[in-house]
Amino acid sequence: MSFSYLPSVLAEVDELANRFAAADRSLFLVGGIVRDLWLDTPLCGDSDIDLTTDARPTEIKEIVGDWADALWTQGERFGTIGCEKDGRSIEVTTFRAEVYVPDSRKPEVAFGDDIFADLARRDFTVNAMAYEIPVGELIDPHNGVADLAARRLRTPLAPSVSFTDDPLRMIRAARFANRYRLEPTPELLEAAHTLRERLDIVAIERIRDELEKLLSAEDVRVGLDVLHSTGLLERIVPGAGSASVDLASRTPAPWWLRTAALVLPVVEAGALQADVLRGLKLSKHDERAIGRTITSALELDPMASAYAPGDPAVDEAIRTWVVGAKGNSESAWTLATARFGEVDLAHFGARMVQLAKSEDLTSTDVALTGQDICTLLDIEPGPQVGEAMKALQAHRLRTGPFHAAEAATVLRAWAAAEQA
Numbered sequence: 001m002s003f004s005y006l007p008s009v010l011a012e013v014d015e016l017a018n019r020f021a022a023a024d025r026s027l028f029l030v031g032g033i034v035r036d037l038w039l040d041t042p043l044c045g046d047s048d049i050d051l052t053t054d055a056r057p058t059e060i061k062e063i064v065g066d067w068a069d070a071l072w073t074q075g076e077r078f079g080t081i082g083c084e085k086d087g088r089s090i091e092v093t094t095f096r097a098e099v100y101v102p103d104s105r106k107p108e109v110a111f112g113d114d115i116f117a118d119l120a121r122r123d124f125t126v127n128a129m130a131y132e133i134p135v136g137e138l139i140d141p142h143n144g145v146a147d148l149a150a151r152r153l154r155t156p157l158a159p160s161v162s163f164t165d166d167p168l169r170m171i172r173a174a175r176f177a178n179r180y181r182l183e184p185t186p187e188l189l190e191a192a193h194t195l196r197e198r199l200d201i202v203a204i205e206r207i208r209d210e211l212e213k214l215l216s217a218e219d220v221r222v223g224l225d226v227l228h229s230t231g232l233l234e235r236i237v238p239g240a241g242s243a244s245v246d247l248a249s250r251t252p253a254p255w256w257l258r259t260a261a262l263v264l265p266v267v268e269a270g271a272l273q274a275d276v277l278r279g280l281k282l283s284k285h286d287e288r289a290i291g292r293t294i295t296s297a298l299e300l301d302p303m304a305s306a307y308a309p310g311d312p313a314v315d316e317a318i319r320t321w322v323v324g325a326k327g328n329s330e331s332a333w334t335l336a337t338a339r340f341g342e343v344d345l346a347h348f349g350a351r352m353v354q355l356a357k358s359e360d361l362t363s364t365d366v367a368l369t370g371q372d373i374c375t376l377l378d379i380e381p382g383p384q385v386g387e388a389m390k391a392l393q394a395h396r397l398r399t400g401p402f403h404a405a406e407a408a409t410v411l412r413a414w415a416a417a418e419q420a
Contacts, residue, residue, distance in 0.1 A: 005042045009033070010133060012088055013049060017133040019063050025055040027092075028115060028130035028139065035126050038145060039180075048089045052130065054113050057081055060092050078109050096121060116141050120156050123169045124176060128156045153182035159191035167198040170232055171210040178214055178223025192230040199235050204281045207236055215248070215255035224248055237276065239266040250338045256286050257331050260293045264339060267294060289328055296325040296332035301340040304348035318352045319397045322361040329362070359400050366392035367407040376408055377415050388414065 009029070010017075020027040030052040033043070043049070053060065057073075060081040065071060068083035068090075075082065079094035097112035112118055115130055116139075122128040125142040132139060142156040153176060155162035155169070163170050170192040177184050184192075199207065214223045224245045227233035233240050243265035251261040259280070267273045273294060277287050303321055307314040322329045337345060355361065366389065373388045374381060391414040392407055402410075 002040060003037050004040050006037050006131075009037065009043055009049065012085070013051070013090070013133060016051075016064065016067060016085075016090070019067060020053060020055065021134060023055065023059065023063055025053055025059065025063070026115070026132065027051055027053050028132050030093075030119075030130045031122065031127050034129040034131050034138075035144065035148065037131075038129070038148060045087075048091060051090065051092045052095055052115070052118060053092055054095055054115075055092075056094055056111060060094070064092065079111055115139055121165075122156060123162065123166070123172055125154045125156055126176070126180070126182070147182075148180075151180075151182050153177050153184045153188060155188060159185075159188045160195065163191050163195045164198065167195065168202050168206055168210065170195065170199060170230065171207055171214075171227070171236075174223040174226035174230075174232070175210055175214040177226050178217055178220060181222065184226060189226070189230055192226075192232060196231045196235055199232060204279070208280055208282070211236060211259075212255045215258040216253055218253070219249075220258060221245075221249040233262075236280075237262050237266060238279070239269060239271050239276070241265070247339055251335060256290055257293065257335060260290045260297070260331070260335055261338065263290070264294050264297065264335065267298070289331070292326055292328040293331045293335055296321065296328060297336040297339060299324070300332065300336040300348075301344060304345045307348065309347040314348065314351055315355060315400070316398050318348070318355055319361055319400070322352075323364055323397070327362065363401070364393060364396070365401070366396055367402060367404040368392065368411070372404075373411065376411055387418075 013027075013029075017027050028051060029037075029049070031050050033047075033050055036043075055063065057076045057079055061071065061073070064081065064083050068085050070084040072082045075091075075093075079096060080091055081093075082089065082091045084090070095112040095115060095118040097110045097114075097117050115132075119128040119130060119139065119141060125144040125147045127144070128140075128142045129144040130139040131137070138145075142154075146152075147154055153173060173184055173188060173192060176182060214220060217223070224233065227236070228240075228242065228245045233245070237244065240262050244262045247265060248258045248261040251258050259282075263273065263276050266276055273291060277291055280287075282290065299321060303317055307317060325332050333345075333349070337349075342349070352361070368376070370381065370385050370389070373379075373385050377384075377388065379385065388411060392410060395407075395410050396402065
């Protein structure tokens, strides 16, 4: 906790700081970078440097224009000018003094002239610190350093004000508590619980992005407990409760597998899986992967329980389950073992591992094409070809991989039975 990495960061922005000073404008490192530097976290190669200033956007462009290697102005109306220098992305934002509309989390942007007012509008005290450059002074009006040392999570203003202004901060509180092992104050938790319905004005995509970041952490128990205890989790995933928190906490990353863990107990309780997932507005790819993982995980326990160790019929069940998972069998197995326990699935899993050594369980190759079937059976393309293909696929699930000669024999026998 000594700002040991600060000199390396200052070296990257020293010339820029001098330019602002020469223009009689102040410049501060601000927010997360100050927090992380106090925690002695080095700046990664692809990390951004965030700065704030009393200069207006037009002035910022003039100051950095011939210094930066590249400049972008997409955020100019919000006071932010972005640039790149020697491969590092840097954002410089004019002090803000925003006013929030009661029924929206989108503020009416107003530029300010005071670093203290700018810091007061930030989400948490640990993010409401600034370091003035080139002066070299830490600005910490809300005791963020003391809160970091005490592992305490507070808002600069009253939490009821902060969360009313921007309800998404309630979800961010859970993520920051989880990431930095900070304990939210009772006032923060009470405000989040009281204002939990205000989360409904926030776009679900923004909420989902925050949840994804939380669920990507190595350990997610702290953050999920905050969401559950405040009632926020149920606002995000209706029906999710302690069972969802327990299962997601036992389930390893990635985030989407933990999302499946949050949803699975809700589905077990009778909710329609499609409705729950659709409510999160996931991408089609993620929705399919999560859906198949949940469905296959729920199928696994009764399927495994139906076969005693050594039952020869278990091989067909294993092949059927893996193929039905459509590429999600590994994630479904992980989720199922977290939900049902490895002991209940042990013999099924042991045989699956053994079987996978001798064949590709995900393959549905039946050794013959549709044209091959037409030639062998002397038929025209049509529904009969599809039925013949299904017969071959069923045989493959029963017996495992086979060559074209065996497939032809199976096909002829099937055709003869169909004609009998």
